[in-house]
Amino acid sequence: MGVPSVPRVWREIKYKYNLIGSKCVKCGKACYPPLTVCPYCGGKEVREVKLPERGKVISYTIIRYAPRGFEKLVPYVVALIELVDGTRLISQLTDVEPEEVSIGMEVEAVFRRLREQGNSGIIEYGLKFRPLRR
Amino acid sequence: MRPSKEAHIVGYGAYVPIYSIRDKEIARVWGRSSPVPVEQKSVIGPDEDSITLAVQAAKYALMRANLDGSDIGVIFTGTESKPYAVKPISTVVAEAIGATPNVVAADLEFACKAATTALQALIGMVSSDMVKYGMVIGVDTAQGRPGDELEYTAGCGSAALILGRESRDAIARIEASSSYVTDTPDFWRREGQIFPNHAFRFTGEPAYFKHIIRAAKALLEELGLRPTDYDYIVLHQPNVKYPIKVAKLLGFPKEKVLPGLLSPVIGNSYAAASLIGLCKVFDQASPGQRVLLVSFGSGAGSDAFSIVMEEGIKERRDRAPKLEEILKVRRQLDYALYAKYRGLIRD
Numbered sequence: 001m002g003v004p005s006v007p008r009v010w011r012e013i014k015y016k017y018n019l020i021g022s023k024c025v026k027c028g029k030a031c032y033p034p035l036t037v038c039p040y041c042g043g044k045e046v047r048e049v050k051l052p053e054r055g056k057v058i059s060y061t062i063i064r065y066a067p068r069g070f071e072k073l074v075p076y077v078v079a080l081i082e083l084v085d086g087t088r089l090i091s092q093l094t095d096v097e098p099e100e101v102s103i104g105m106e107v108e109a110v111f112r113r114l115r116e117q118g119n120s121g122i123i124e125y126g127l128k129f130r131p132l133r134r
Numbered sequence: 135m136r137p138s139k140e141a142h143i144v145g146y147g148a149y150v151p152i153y154s155i156r157d158k159e160i161a162r163v164w165g166r167s168s169p170v171p172v173e174q175k176s177v178i179g180p181d182e183d184s185i186t187l188a189v190q191a192a193k194y195a196l197m198r199a200n201l202d203g204s205d206i207g208v209i210f211t212g213t214e215s216k217p218y219a220v221k222p223i224s225t226v227v228a229e230a231i232g233a234t235p236n237v238v239a240a241d242l243e244f245a246c247k248a249a250t251t252a253l254q255a256l257i258g259m260v261s262s263d264m265v266k267y268g269m270v271i272g273v274d275t276a277q278g279r280p281g282d283e284l285e286y287t288a289g290c291g292s293a294a295l296i297l298g299r300e301s302r303d304a305i306a307r308i309e310a311s312s313s314y315v316t317d318t319p320d321f322w323r324r325e326g327q328i329f330p331n332h333a334f335r336f337t338g339e340p341a342y343f344k345h346i347i348r349a350a351k352a353l354l355e356e357l358g359l360r361p362t363d364y365d366y367i368v369l370h371q372p373n374v375k376y377p378i379k380v381a382k383l384l385g386f387p388k389e390k391v392l393p394g395l396l397s398p399v400i401g402n403s404y405a406a407a408s409l410i411g412l413c414k415v416f417d418q419a420s421p422g423q424r425v426l427l428v429s430f431g432s433g434a435g436s437d438a439f440s441i442v443m444e445e446g447i448k449e450r451r452d453r454a455p456k457l458e459e460i461l462k463v464r465r466q467l468d469y470a471l472y473a474k475y476r477g478l479i480r481d
């Protein structure tokens with residue numbers, strides 16, 4: 001699996017830094033990452049929406065063999081998270097050991113390094129989730 | 135230096151990663167038996183760097199200021215640990231907090247005093263009404279060569295202040311500031327080198343002590359104030375000994391230093407150090423109290439600030455996590471995990 005191109009990383013900055021998803025005008029459901037067609041009802045009219053930065057873990061898996069660019073993070077957790085508005089997304093968890101993660105755990109978004117494109121390429125940043133602090 | 139109109143602090147935020155290593159664990163690896171300079175120091179996680187630390191402090195400062203990123207007209211970041219040699223930290227922070235694109239943004243460099251120098255520039259911009267609100271961030275993720283004396287203290291952290299025009303519910307106001315700068319080769323890092331070098335001959339007396347004392351005295355003289363007029367003194371804190379000693383030389387008792395002294399538990403956070411100490415004082419100070427802030431940056435220079443707490447502190451400080459809460463969740467690393475997180479293990 002190759003790393004995304006610099007233009008692609010740049011295009012996705014808005015969504016990755018600020019948790020901007022898409023919301024269907026017809027059924028009102030939001031999704032992340034944003035899509036041009038609603039995955040729930042097929043509605044073609046969608047708007048960008050700022051999603052809430054808090055939620056809870058619905059399910060998770062522990063990654064011990066990581067794809068390129070993530071090797072130094074193992075072991076790490078990737079979780080299905082339900083945000084407080086009901087939107088579900090998949091994100092890496094951080095500041096937590098795999099054995100501390102549980103279903104229902106409250107989490108909040110934090111700005112982190114997502115991937116380093118080698119020693120001379122760009123550094124990709126964006127939001128991950130960590131256990132809620134307060 | 136006294137602006138014709140005083141700038142007000144309307145938001146502040148500090149952040150320290152959850153990871154930490156005790157000096158005695160570092161001493162165990164290198165077989166050191168002499169006393170260690172701090173109890174423990176903060177360590178960044180594997181997905182953190184100066185940019186991520188800066189963003190977190192900036193977000194906490196916005197929460198206390200009750201502002202959106204788009205209200206911020208200036209972002210200055212002072213640091214010496216840049217993830218990119220060429221490509222600013224401040225633009226990423228601006229994007230992450232939603233301050234782009236109508237914002238002045240730049241990174242400033244002057245070792246550990248970069249952020250306080252940025253603060254002086256920002257005071258000028260805010261008090262002259264060029265901008266309504268501006269943010270200054272001090273951040274570092276310092277590296278010490280393994281086994282070197284600096285490894286025992288090189289920590290990390292970030293602190294952000296938001297300045298604005300006069301307002302009745304501000305956190306504090308800045309009365310005046312001063313600077314004292316000379317060419318002193320006490321500490322340096324050449325381009326392309328990972329770890330810094332230092333000249334033991336210069337680190338104490340002619341660098342840290344001389345510059346801090348001269349900057350502080352010049353400020354007190356300009357304002358006609360004495361040490362007894364201050365409730366707290368916050369200093370650059372490369373270790374535990376220096377700030378307590380320089381405060382004593384200036385005529386401040388230890389009790390006025392300790393509330394703003396975090397080096398025993400986070401180490402030296404370089405460009406963030408004095409501002410994190412200030413945030414720690416903000417976490418507990420009362421309206422009307424006066425704070426003397428003095429930074430130090432190798433190379434060398436010091437900036438001093440006279441700050442008076444305002445009414446807004448009472449209500450604003452609880453809008454974001456205080457340092458005590460942030461430092462409650464800590465994970466102690468052994469040297470092996472520390473080496474992994476700091477990227478000291480090479481493929």
Ligand SMILES: [Zn+2]
Pocket residue numbers: 024025026027028029038039040041042043
């Ligand atoms: Zn729909």
